[in-house]
Amino acid sequence: MKKFYICLAATILLSTAGCEKYLDKKGEIGLSEEDVFSRYEGVKGYLDATYRGLLDIHDWQSQLLQRTSINALSDECGSLVNNDLNQSINIGDWLLKPNFGEIGYKAIAADIGTEKGPVMANAYLFLRVTNKVIERAASVPNITPQQLDEILGQAYFMRGWYYFQLIQRVGGLPIYDMAYTANDNLDVPRKTYAESNEFVISNMDEAIKRLPHKWNDIETGRATKAAAMAVKEMAMLYAASPLMQNNLTSTVNNGYGIPQAERAAEYANDMIKYATSNAGGTNYRLMPGSEYASIFYHSPANNSPEEIWYNMNAGRRAQSRGLRVHYIPQYLSGGTGVDAAAFNNPSQNIVDMFEMKNGSNAYPIEDTRSGYDPQKPYLNRDPRFYDNIIVPGQKWGINPNNTPAYQELYVGGRDLDNVISNTSTRRRTASGYVSKKYIWEAANVTANGYDQFNLNTIYIRLAQVYLDYAEAMNEAYGPTADPKGYGLTAEAALNVIRNRVGMPNVLPEYVASKEKLRDRIRNERAVELMFENHRWHDLRRWMIAKDVFSKPIKGMVATPIAANHKTIANKSTLQFNYRVVDLLTEIRVFQDKHYWYPVDQNQVNDQFNYVQNPGW
Secondary structure (H helix, E strand, O other): OOEEEEEHHHOOOOOOHHHOOOOOOOOEEEEEHHHHOOOHHHHHHHHHHHHHOOOOOOOOOHHHOOOOOHHHHOOOEEEOOOOHHHHHHOOOOOOOOOOOOOOOOOOOOOOOOOOOOOHHHHHHHHHHHHHHHHHHHHHOOOOOHHHHHHHHHHHHHHHHHHHHHHHHHHOOOOOOOOOOOOOOOOOOOOOOHHHHHHHHHHHHHHHHHHOOOOOOHHHOOOOOHHHHHHHHHHHHHHHHOHHHHOOOOOOOOOOOOHHHHHHHHHHHHHHHHHHHOOHHHOOOOOOOHHHHHHHOEEOOOOOOOOEEEEEOOOOOOOHHHHHHHHHOOHHHHOOOOHHHHOOEEEOHHHHOOOOEEEOOEEEOOOOHHHOOOOOOOOOOEOHHHHHHEEOOOOEEEEOOOOOEEEOOOOOOOHHHHHHHHOOOOOOOOOOOOEEOOOOOOOOOOOOOOOOOOEEOEEEEEHHHHHHHHHHHHHHHHOOOOOOOOOOOOHHHHHHHHHHOOOOOOOOHHHHOOHHHHHHHHHHHHHHHOOOOOOHHHHHHHOOOHHHHOOOOOEEEEEEEOOOOHHHOOOHHHOOEEEEEEEOOOOOOOOOHHHHOOOOOHHHHHHOOOOOOOOOO
């Protein structure tokens, strides 16, 4: 009998399992298919494997991108080690790369279904798992109505989620609503994106009917009613986007789909009303600027009030290694090997998107009213800048002798010297910045506080729902109209997100047209959702990636004015001359064909009805 591997973390096959936190334990157990569907615990464990394979952007070997953040696909981030992402994906070499992270759709048996598997490879596997569960769950002996609802609710949710992961990357696909066998006709044509998206929506509707408002503490981390509502609105916003208006043979920008934008606004409004009404005692809320860091890492809680759908870590990840290779420079990481040397640094491109406050207003830095001074570039910026970016000379961490350490990615500084001299990084160029969003000061080799906080991979949080709503409302009705009586215009929704961190309203001139507000909504998404694996997909769905990547990825060269800067203990007192430069190793090749990933060329060759994406 064929073996199915069940994530032990989610099974309750042993009498002691009930007292364990959901997803806390590690390991796998093999069961036959008949064993799986012979009792509730078996089918529950089988379905729980779909949680284990969720994308974890903080894992050091996520999708086997090996020490490179997925965010380095976009213009918000650069990577400091050579690997598949910057040697193939960033230069546009995507075809016939089936095992590559992000663009691949296959994996070796040991990796598929785990954090190492490419998103699409895992998605295909788990579509089969969820289809089997949906087909057979009702026949499980002695399953109660509540248990059946919980199983089917999660199965429909995961089927919709993983199908959405596929279509947002490759476009419309066949409707995978059954577990195919060798006797089935596999030569089925691809659907349009709109048709495929309706399959996502229908699955989320089925999930919403069945999933609970919240789970008990032991089960925290599972999909909820709110998660299904949030995925539903996000999927519809994607379906409204310019890229998704194309058929299977075209890649042109004809603007947003207005009917889809109207539906996206409706679904996002449903989610906002659900959250603000505290339905089911869920306690979702936007977290203010004073709590901003706690959105992303927290203790002792496993999640924050702003997280709606997320991959809960709960101690499963080797967190110290993930933080070291993704976010922490070599000195604070400790050692000289590739794990210590690797980190991913924010670009000047994303730094420049944080507005500058001047009086009671805030302006883009290129606006002369902002008062921006290129030699005082970090003064009076959007408060989120200081929660997201560590700048040259800033105090961060501690030295082995317990004195303060500093970020030294400046000319002659320890951190930049390490990048230049280390054999693992010397072929790359540092941007001058460190991402602060997912790290805390004790996360360094001296304090060894890597596990001080819980850090999840967040897919959707409440702030994103407001931004999704703002985008959908603006495209459907314009900046200031609310014809459906939702109680919130596009402008107002955008200001909710800004005001809660101490940013003033958008300037009145930006609500003069949907085109003007569109630019500010997109900028707000870049700032608010920085490093959350949205920017790359946003650039593609908006069909602006080709233009964005026609401009260089940039960094900052900070040169200390004091010649004796190495002898000055308090580096935060240093003054610098600043110069923006192109990061010549951060190449982005993007043509029209790259808006969609290629599908499996072997499948195209072997089947009459399955077509390749345009340009591939």
